[in-house]
Amino acid sequence: MNQIISMKNVGKQYIIGEITIDALKDVSFTIDEGEFVIILGASGAGKTTLLNILGGMDSATSGNVMVGGENIRLYNDNQLTRYRRDKVGFVFQFYNLISNLNAFENVEFAAEVCKNHLDPREVLARVGLAERAQNFPPQLSGGEQQRVAIARAVAKNPLLLLCDEPTGALDYQTGKKVLSLLAEVNMTYHKTIVLITHNSLLSPIADKVIRVKSGQIESIEINPHRMDVKELEW
Ligand SMILES: Nc1ncnc2c1ncn2[C@@H]1O[C@H](COP(=O)(O)OP(=O)(O)OP(=O)(O)O)[C@@H](O)[C@H]1O
Numbered sequence: 326m327n328q329i330i331s332m333k334n335v336g337k338q339y340i341i342g343e344i345t346i347d348a349l350k351d352v353s354f355t356i357d358e359g360e361f362v363i364i365l366g367a368s369g370a371g372k373t374t375l376l377n378i379l380g381g382m383d384s385a386t387s388g389n390v391m392v393g394g395e396n397i398r399l400y401n402d403n404q405l406t407r408y409r410r411d412k413v414g415f416v417f418q419f420y421n422l423i424s425n426l427n428a429f430e431n432v433e434f435a436a437e438v439c440k441n442h443l444d445p446r447e448v449l450a451r452v453g454l455a456e457r458a459q460n461f462p463p464q465l466s467g468g469e470q471q472r473v474a475i476a477r478a479v480a481k482n483p484l485l486l487l488c489d490e491p492t493g494a495l496d497y498q499t500g501k502k503v504l505s506l507l508a509e510v511n512m513t514y515h516k517t518i519v520l521i522t523h524n525s526l527l528s529p530i531a532d533k534v535i536r537v538k539s540g541q542i543e544s545i546e547i548n549p550h551r552m553d554v555k556e557l558e559w
């Protein structure tokens with residue numbers, strides 16, 4: 326397996342006035358190409374901070390953040406912008422679609438700035454929304470909006486797909502469908518996925534589970550045989 330991510334002794338401090346917050350302390354782990362990874366932890370543990378550093382939306386204060394052989398912690402703003410644009414697909418809890426673009430345009434808009442992007446129409450069909458391409462986000466259900474957001478991230482054909490609580494705003498059944506879709510994207514497009522959740526019951530569906538506690542790695546577990554999302558009850 327090719328290693329795609331290697332974080333080594335990563336620290337992140339936020340300084341607010343006289344107070345220093347250690348959001349991450351001495352965080353080290355690796356992720357292989359094509360792995361489906363879950364980052365687990367309580368609220369405030371540092372999960373989003375970790376994902377934002379991986380996605381080039383925030384930078385680490387110390388340590389090395391190797392992605393695809395490059396230390397992105399040393400990137401300047403221009404390099405980070407390019408990295409976010411070309412290498413990372415993001416899926417957020419509240420979808421973050423552009424409300425005056427329809428479903429197809431949301432996917433196309435994100436894809437067309439990327440060199441090796443996939444066909445937006447084809448990806449939208451893959452997430453089961455070919456028929457809803459002309460609908461605007463407010464005309465779609467939460468689950469449908471999240472599927473558009475996943476299509477938008479996938480169509481960029483990024484190196485990494487980063488998801489911050491993608492089922493956090495969805496009911497149980499819809500959340501399950503979204504997780505199934507992500508597992509399918511991981512398989513069919515061989516995309517490396519890093520997904521944040523605070524729900525430890527989801528851990529069987531991942532290849533690797535990284536537990537974060539108070540800004541530190543608590544444990545890293547590997548599931549030799551990950552569970553099909555459809556078989557999981559939580
Ligand atoms: N921009 C920021 N400025 C100052 N402190 C921050 C900032 N972002 C995060 N923090 C702090 O860093 C710590 C980790 O926050 P983070 O958002 O990574 O937690 P989380 O695990 O994602 O929590 P949640 O499950 O609630 O989303 C918290 O104490 C938070 O208040």
Ligand SMILES: [Mg+2]
Nearest residue numbers: 372373374489
């Ligand atoms: Mg968070």
